[in-house]
Amino acid sequence: MNTDKAYLLGLIIGGGIFGNAEDAFRIKLPYKKWGSYEENPQRAGQIAGDILRTVGQVFRAIYNVSVQYETTTGGNWTILCEGDTTALKADLTAYGIACEGEVRQDADISRVVQDLVDDNLKRRFIAGLADTIGSMAKSHRRFTDEVQILSFEMKGFNFTFVCNLCRLLYSVNCIPDQILWNHPNFHCGNDTYYPQWNKGFKLRIPLDQYARFGAFAFRTKAESSQANRSLQHQSHTTTPCPEREINVTPTCVHAAENDTRLPACIRGGHFIHNRHVCTVMGCEHAPYDKIAHELTNVGELVNPFPILSKKPLAEIDGIIAANPLFERRQYTVSNMTVVSLYNQYQVNDKTNLYGTSTEVGYPIAEIMQAIAYIIANNDELTGTRPKGYDAIIARHIANTPELCVEIRCPDLLTPLVIVGNGRGALVGANNSTVYARLVSRDADNPYKLRVRPITEEDLRNA
Amino acid sequence: MRNEVSYYPEIQRFIEAQLKSNFKASSNRDLHVFWGIGELKANLQRIIAEHPLECACADNFSKRVPPLNLDIFALITDGQKFELLILEVKLVKSAGLSAWSQLVGYCLVSGAKYGLLLNIDNGGSPRLVQMLQTEQHISHIQELVDGGVREHLLGFMQWDSLTQNFEYSNLGVIKSLSDLSNRLVSEFTPPSGDGG
Numbered sequence: 001m002n003t004d005k006a007y008l009l010g011l012i013i014g015g016g017i018f019g020n021a022e023d024a025f026r027i028k029l030p031y032k033k034w035g036s037y038e039e040n041p042q043r044a045g046q047i048a049g050d051i052l053r054t055v056g057q058v059f060r061a062i063y064n065v066s067v068q069y070e071t072t073t074g075g076n077w078t079i080l081c082e083g084d085t086t087a088l089k090a091d092l093t094a095y096g097i098a099c100e101g102e103v104r105q106d107a108d109i110s111r112v113v114q115d116l117v118d119d120n121l122k123r124r125f126i127a128g129l130a131d132t133i134g135s136m137a138k139s140h141r142r143f144t145d146e147v148q149i150l151s152f153e154m155k156g157f158n159f160t161f162v163c164n165l166c167r168l169l170y171s172v173n174c175i176p177d178q179i180l181w182n183h184p185n186f187h188c189g190n191d192t193y194y195p196q197w198n199k200g201f202k203l204r205i206p207l208d209q210y211a212r213f214g215a216f217a218f219r220t221k222a223e224s225s226q227a228n229r230s231l232q233h234q235s236h237t238t239t240p241c242p243e244r245e246i247n248v249t250p251t252c253v254h255a256a257e258n259d260t261r262l263p264a265c266i267r268g269g270h271f272i273h274n275r276h277v278c279t280v281m282g283c284e285h286a287p288y289d290k291i292a293h294e295l296t297n298v299g300e301l302v303n304p305f306p307i308l309s310k311k312p313l314a315e316i317d318g319i320i321a322a323n324p325l326f327e328r329r330q331y332t333v334s335n336m337t338v339v340s341l342y343n344q345y346q347v348n349d350k351t352n353l354y355g356t357s358t359e360v361g362y363p364i365a366e367i368m369q370a371i372a373y374i375i376a377n378n379d380e381l382t383g384t385r386p387k388g389y390d391a392i393i394a395r396h397i398a399n400t401p402e403l404c405v406e407i408r409c410p411d412l413l414t415p416l417v418i419v420g421n422g423r424g425a426l427v428g429a430n431n432s433t434v435y436a437r438l439v440s441r442d443a444d445n446p447y448k449l450r451v452r453p454i455t456e457e458d459l460r461n462a
Numbered sequence: 463m464r465n466e467v468s469y470y471p472e473i474q475r476f477i478e479a480q481l482k483s484n485f486k487a488s489s490n491r492d493l494h495v496f497w498g499i500g501e502l503k504a505n506l507q508r509i510i511a512e513h514p515l516e517c518a519c520a521d522n523f524s525k526r527v528p529p530l531n532l533d534i535f536a537l538i539t540d541g542q543k544f545e546l547l548i549l550e551v552k553l554v555k556s557a558g559l560s561a562w563s564q565l566v567g568y569c570l571v572s573g574a575k576y577g578l579l580l581n582i583d584n585g586g587s588p589r590l591v592q593m594l595q596t597e598q599h600i601s602h603i604q605e606l607v608d609g610g611v612r613e614h615l616l617g618f619m620q621w622d623s624l625t626q627n628f629e630y631s632n633l634g635v636i637k638s639l640s641d642l643s644n645r646l647v648s649e650f651t652p653p654s655g656d657g658g
Contacts (some may be wrong), residue, residue, distance in 0.1 A: 003643075215627070
């Protein structure tokens with residue numbers, strides 16, 4: 001190991017793709033809009049320079065491999081590495097990194113990390129990863145420009161890689177503030193019936209923290225880092241994981257929790273918070289006590305039904321027909337004026353409707369979001385997401401005070417069905433005592449929750 | 463507008479970090495890097511006086527080396543052996559043959575084995591690039607001194623003040639800092655005994 005190899009290993013593990021060719025491989029730089037020559041031709045020129053001058057010269061100096069590049073209008077860049085790759089492959093193999101397909105998908109960096117014997121070597125390796133998969137796109141900002149983010153983005157299901165990378169970053173004081181795990185509880189915590197949950201991992205670090213302790217080798221990345229940080233009015237530091245507060249909101253059970261592509265330690269588990277995953281993965285920085293405390297109220301945090309599912313009505317009808325528990329219900333159908341529900345919501349946005357007690361029933365906040373989706377004009381939606389649900393409701397009831405939606409209320413606390421305008425929504429009830437009975441702990445890992453399917457008996461014996 | 467001297471600390475920091483990391487990774491031992499700016503002889507003697515434990519091995523050398531004004535030099539030692547690295551730092555649009563000649567001269571006069579020509583945020587002139595590509599002997603110099611061969615190994619790199627990193631040029635015999643580190647490791651590592 002040396003500092004130049006550490007950087008190249010970071011690049012290759014971040015974006016390397018090996019095919020059948022013995023004397024060539026590629027490094028994919030998924031820069032998207034940020035690197036598109038149509039969006040920013042000047043930056044695209046600089047990226048080409050970074051590839052040829054920075055990456056190319058290091059590859060040549062260390063492995064005598066030559067470098068070219070390709071790019072697309074969509075901003076995906078590929079570094080083409082050609083030459084005798086024997087020495088490079090031998091190094092990767094010695095670290096247990098298989099030179100097959102997309103390296104990141106299966107890479108275990110634990111042996112590489114063992115050889116990064118000081119912080120400087122770690123930073124060089126991290127710089128290689130940051131140059132490939134570190135994104136500073138606008139979409140990572142937290143509501144405002146004030147906290148700029150560097151997000152390490154990874155597809156696939158390599159939870160161990162993400163966990164090891166997080167530990168490595170933490171060890172050089174680049175403390176991540178959040179991991180978006182590639183798991184349905186985080187990509188679609190509200191909708192049991194959202195199939196496109198496999199959106200990848202995002203390991204997010206406040207850019208200030210990274211700029212102080214991390215590194216980039218690409219000038220373009222360093223310039224973006226400077227430009228983004230200049231939008232902040234003050235500098236930000238990250239609190240170490242064990243000290244940070246945890247805010248947990250309920251998540252619904254998703255069929256893909258059992259997806260066979262998930263690693264065994266994650267598969268079959270339900271997760272209430274991104275750092276709950278850290279406890280199950282056994283990270284030494286995970287907030288074990290805080291998670292254990294949250295798990296004492298698990299019935300309030302797990303919902304076996306969709307918390308809110310918004311779809312075209314035909315799809316909602318299909319979901320109901322396919323689920324015997326929903327299909328067997330007697331539904332009381334009523335037309336409710338939107339204004340009457342909105343008034344209740346404004347009085348108390350924590351109200352539960354159609355329930356058996358103040359704690360049990362359908363949360364009005366989710367009902368109002370469902371209604372906003374149903375009554376919205378097409379141009380007031382982004383997909384199924386209303387562009388400001390409060391404003392949409394206020395606007396529509398101002399124009400049509402008698403505006404109604406159809407509410408189908410089941411005889412047991414299966415999801416409430418709200419219908420109108422060719423659209424439908426399912427709203428799951430709050431029912432913590434019943435839901436708590438569905439949850440058990442994994443025999444091998446006390447932090448891993450398992451949630452069994454809910455039955456009619458569970459609901460009847462509430 | 464920064465002058466070249468203002469870049470010295472960041473360049474020193476970076477080189478020192480890479481050399482120490484690489485030495486530790488290769489030999490699991492600590493390397494010591496002591497810097498001097500300006501006159502070589504007086505600075506060497508100061509460094510030896512301040513760090514006698516690590517630098518005593520350079521004592522005789524410091525007594526016979528002539529006074530010489532340099533940009534930066536580093537005394538690199540593991541406590542048993544030492545080498546001298548001379549940096550000739552430029553802040554120009556393109557570093558040319560005259561800058562290279564300066565570095566060669568300093569290395570020959572001082573006896574330093576290693577020399578790096580560093581241009582800040584810019585590369586080399588076409589003529590220097592061509593010379594370094596085709597004439598290896600101008601970056602790998604061997605001179606006869608007192609009946610023995612003295613070697614000088616030189617390289618050319620670009621300091622990127624934005625990324626705080628080197629952009630290698632692959633010009634000269636020292637192609638990278640890890641290459642320089644490898645050479646130091648092999649010089650400083652005691653030969654393993656054959657047991658016989």
